[in-house]
Amino acid sequence: MKGKLTEEEIIGIIKDYPEQSKFDWKMSLDLSSNRNKSELVKDVVAIANAHGNYEGYIIYGVNPRETDPIIGNAQSFDDAMLQQIVNSKISKPINFLYTESFIRGKTVGVLCIDSIQERPIMINVDYEVLRRGTIPIRRGSSSDFASAEDLQRMLQDPYKAEVMKQKALYIQKAIYEKAPLSHIVGEYLELMQAKNDANEITWAISELKGFSMDIREKVEELNVEYRRVRGYVSIAKIEDPGWSTLDQIRLGEPKYFWEFRMLMTLSIFQLEPLVARRSSFLQMSFPSKALVEQGFSENIETFKTLYFYFQPIEIERIFIGIKERILRKLI
Numbered sequence: 001m002k003g004k005l006t007e008e009e010i011i012g013i014i015k016d017y018p019e020q021s022k023f024d025w026k027m028s029l030d031l032s033s034n035r036n037k038s039e040l041v042k043d044v045v046a047i048a049n050a051h052g053n054y055e056g057y058i059i060y061g062v063n064p065r066e067t068d069p070i071i072g073n074a075q076s077f078d079d080a081m082l083q084q085i086v087n088s089k090i091s092k093p094i095n096f097l098y099t100e101s102f103i104r105g106k107t108v109g110v111l112c113i114d115s116i117q118e119r120p121i122m123i124n125v126d127y128e129v130l131r132r133g134t135i136p137i138r139r140g141s142s143s144d145f146a147s148a149e150d151l152q153r154m155l156q157d158p159y160k161a162e163v164m165k166q167k168a169l170y171i172q173k174a175i176y177e178k179a180p181l182s183h184i185v186g187e188y189l190e191l192m193q194a195k196n197d198a199n200e201i202t203w204a205i206s207e208l209k210g211f212s213m214d215i216r217e218k219v220e221e222l223n224v225e226y227r228r229v230r231g232y233v234s235i236a237k238i239e240d241p242g243w244s245t246l247d248q249i250r251l252g253e254p255k256y257f258w259e260f261r262m263l264m265t266l267s268i269f270q271l272e273p274l275v276a277r278r279s280s281f282l283q284m285s286f287p288s289k290a291l292v293e294q295g296f297s298e299n300i301e302t303f304k305t306l307y308f309y310f311q312p313i314e315i316e317r318i319f320i321g322i323k324e325r326i327l328r329k330l331i
Contacts, residue, residue: 099122226321
């Protein structure tokens, strides 16, 4: 997407291009009311959904019918404000940029909408002129709602494949640059939703929210063996686990587990802080019946609470497993 336009480029676009599906000229931009904000959202979404593989523009503070089309906009706005207004009310973010230029003493706003968008983009709220579930699209110089034929064209759009390709590359880069794992999995979830991959959607949501009991029974099917954490189960509660923890655990009749799944209930957001801890052992408590449910046959139900001790490297191993799974899917 092109950055800020020069004065010559702005005037050239206004004079050379009439209003059409990807070009809209406005005499002013006023966001003082909710209705005006909803009109902005509708205009941006309609152009983003419009057919045509080139950038779209909405230029504010101009009137092509005048000899001098630059009439200026009375108010000034920044890109962050428009981004929040528009992207908070739609099904997926639109890639656009709003800039302002001072031309002949007057302010002109230029909203550039990238040619590569993941369409269709749907309104997801009822808000003034906006209706939830509708898909605005611009035809010629006016806005309408997408038909079944429009939707078919959008879904067959070759640029949709390009968007997914760029998203996959972004995720790979985020992994190699050691971005937060919650961010990586969140981006991966969006990509899988675009691909309609039900299994991967279920997996990504489970990683972000924690695996439910019914899903934990499908460890092999979902290929999440990396979630099995090695550690010690003990009846001994150690207030401050440290280097002497192992000796203390031994006093509590420990059992060493190679396939312990209790941490599957924890989400990535809960696991991330554990990696940052500078300690030799981490501690978790859980009811003894949970261990019986995992097939542990010894008589431990006499103890209401048991403690699980493991090293932070076990969480790091989970994170490596998640990243490897994503990379195998993308490469």
